[in-house]
Amino acid sequence: MPLPSLLHLTLPHWLRDYLASQPSHWPSDAQRMQLVLELARRNIEAGDGPFAAAVFDAQGRLLGAGVNQVTRQQQSLAHAEVLAMAMAEQHLGDYQLTRVGAQLVSSAEPCSMCLGALHWAGISSLLYAASDADVRAIGFDEGDKPAHWANQLRERGIQVRGGLAAQQARQLLHCYRQQGGPLYNGSHKDNAPRD
Numbered sequence: 623m624p625l626p627s628l629l630h631l632t633l634p635h636w637l638r639d640y641l642a643s644q645p646s647h648w649p650s651d652a653q654r655m656q657l658v659l660e661l662a663r664r665n666i667e668a669g670d671g672p673f674a675a676a677v678f679d680a681q682g683r684l685l686g687a688g689v690n691q692v693t694r695q696q697q698s699l700a701h702a703e704v705l706a707m708a709m710a711e712q713h714l715g716d717y718q719l720t721r722v723g724a725q726l727v728s729s730a731e732p733c734s735m736c737l738g739a740l741h742w743a744g745i746s747s748l749l750y751a752a753s754d755a756d757v758r759a760i761g762f763d764e765g766d767k768p769a770h771w772a773n774q775l776r777e778r779g780i781q782v783r784g785g786l787a788a789q790q791a792r793q794l795l796h797c798y799r800q801q802g803g804p805l806y807n808g809s810h811k812d813n814a815p816r817d
Contacts, residue, residue, distance in 0.1 A: 631695055633688065633705060634668060637661065641687060648682045651749055654727045655787045657684075659751065662702075662729040662794050665689040671806065672798035673729050675702040677710035677745075680723030686710030692806050703728050703736035707743040720744035729791050730757050731784060734765030740780070747781035751791030760799040762806065 640661070648654045654676065661674035671690030679685055688705025692698060703726060710724060711717050726745045728736075730752040740748060754764050768774060772782040 631691070631697060631700055631705065631708075633691065633709070634665075634670075634694075636664060636668060637687065637689060640664065641684070644684075646684055648678060648684060650682075651727075651783075651786060654678055654682070654725070655749065655751060658687075658727050658729050659787060659790055659794065661687060661689055662791070665702075666794065666798050666801070666803065670694055671702075672794050672803065673702040675706040675726060675728040677706050677719065678725045678727065680725075680746075685713050685719075685722070685724065693804065698806075699735070701733065701736050703732055704739050707739060707745070711743065718744040720746065723747075725749060729794070730754075731764075733757075734767050737767055737771060741775070741778065745780060748775065748783070749786060750784045751787045752795060753784060753788065756788070756792050756795060760795050760805075 644657065648657060658674045658676050661676070662672050665674055666672050671692060673690040674688065676687040677685045686706045686709030688702045688707075688709060690702050691700040691705065707719070707726065710719055714722065721744075723746045724744065725747045726740055726749070728748070728750040731750045731754045732740060732748070754767070757764055772784070775782050
């Protein structure tokens with residue numbers, strides 16, 4: 623069997639349709655987070671992981687959004703944050719988001735993979751809701767991260783703020799787990815999606 627020569631990742635149709643009905647500008651952090659948490663809720667309803675993310679420019683214009691698609695796409699890299707950053711890069715035609723002052727808003731603290739990706743994408747600020755501990759508490763494996771990862775990002779000029787709407791994000795995580803949503807854990811074949 624020949625190796626594939628094309629990598630094909632798609633976002634669900636409901637996401638495109640929902641975003642088409644929303645404003646293009648989101649002036650406050652609270653509004654941006656509410657959008658992301660609504661995307662996470664809708665993704666759970668669609669039978670996928672309880673994670674969502676979006677990228678905004680410095681003026682609050684939505685550049686890209688992503689929801690967990692690991693099991694649906696059968697791609698371990700299809701985390702919400704990675705997809706949101708990739709969509710923003712595609713939208714701008716630029717692999718570096720630094721020039722627009724890009725903010726990544728995520729329903730949960732980034733896992734180890736997404737943490738690395740946000741630096742390479744040129745994210746200027748990170749805003750997240752649920753903590754790493756919240757995500758691990760329901761059984762997800764977030765990978766190994768440096769203990770002082772937020773300080774390390776700040777030293778690189780990336781602003782970090784966590785805990786906005788954390789209770790709401792935790793409720794979504796628990797709802798997902800109560801519904802029997804699969805857990806993604808790279809070391810266990812029988813588990814499934816992460817953000």
